[in-house]
Amino acid sequence: GAVVSQHPSRVICKSGTSVKIECRSLDFQATTMFWYRQFPKKSLMLMATSNEGSKATYEQGVEKDKFLINHASLTLSTLTVTSAHPEDSSFYICSADPTGQGASTDTQYFGPGTRLTVL
Amino acid sequence: GENVEQHPSTLSVQEGDSAVIKCTYSDSASNYFPWYKQELGKGPQLIIDIRSNVGEKKDQRIAVTLNKTAKHFSLHITETQPEDSAVYFCAARGYSTLTFGKGTMLLVSP
Numbered sequence: 065g066a067v068v069s070q071h072p073s074r075v076i077c078k079s080g081t082s083v084k085i086e087c088r089s090l091d092f093q094a095t096t097m098f099w100y101r102q103f104p105k106k107s108l109m110l111m112a113t114s115n116e117g118s119k120a121t122y123e124q125g126v127e128k129d130k131f132l133i134n135h136a137s138l139t140l141s142t143l144t145v146t147s148a149h150p151e152d153s154s155f156y157i158c159s160a161d162p163t164g165q166g167a168s169t170d171t172q173y174f175g176p177g178t179r180l181t182v183l
Numbered sequence: 184g185e186n187v188e189q190h191p192s193t194l195s196v197q198e199g200d201s202a203v204i205k206c207t208y209s210d211s212a213s214n215y216f217p218w219y220k221q222e223l224g225k226g227p228q229l230i231i232d233i234r235s236n237v238g239e240k241k242d243q244r245i246a247v248t249l250n251k252t253a254k255h256f257s258l259h260i261t262e263t264q265p266e267d268s269a270v271y272f273c274a275a276r277g278y279s280t281l282t283f284g285k286g287t288m289l290l291v292s293p
Contacts, residue, residue: 068226070226098280098281106285106286107272107283107284107285107286108227108272108283110280110281113280157226157227170215171215171217171229171232172217172229172281173229174219174226174227174228174229175226176225176226177224177225177226179224
């Protein structure tokens with residue numbers, strides 16, 4: 065149980081285009097999902113907290129107009145990188161809280177990640 | 184906010200040896216401490232976690248200890264195998280989101 069999927073697993077796009085990444089909880093509902101960015105050989109950096117039915121909460125320094133998050137249902141959150149540039153190339157990972165409570169002792173399960181390369 | 188320090192950054196062991204990774208945290212309100220294993224090109228996989236009302240937890244070859252007074256927790260892997268080679272992240276969570284350590288690259292040589 066507690067499986068999180070991401071699609072696509074890998075995407076290459078041209079500079080200036082937009083890319084959408086999907087994050088799905090396959091066997092549970094999640095009112096809260098999280099989006100992370102990871103640079104090579106670095107730790108995970110939280111970008112935003114995605115809340116079903118409401119606006120996402122962005123971490124300091126993350127441009128909300130650049131990284132659009134939509135949590136349209138209890139099993140799906142999407143991250144859209146708008147007008148992508150080479151510096152947006154990175155490994156993007158989502159996670160979900162299976163209890164959906166967002167309580168402090170809840171476990172987070174991670175998706176397999178999406179490798180974005182912007183040419 | 185929370186700050187999590189993780190050591191060592193790299194750890195090389197021989198197959199069959201034990202490996203220990205240590206983390207410290209700063210926020211005394213943190214009460215949930217998971218450990219994740221990340222293989223190259225993949226997302227982090229939860230391998231074990233511990234909550235603040237428990238001092239130690241074991242799952243086969245993996246164990247985690249927590250010292251809330253000292254604000255540190257450790258991951259212990261016994262009888263290491265080459266397939267244990269990966270990057271391991273500790274994390275701490277209190278009232279908000281998970282804060283991760285910088286990771287430890289574990290290399291297990293046959």
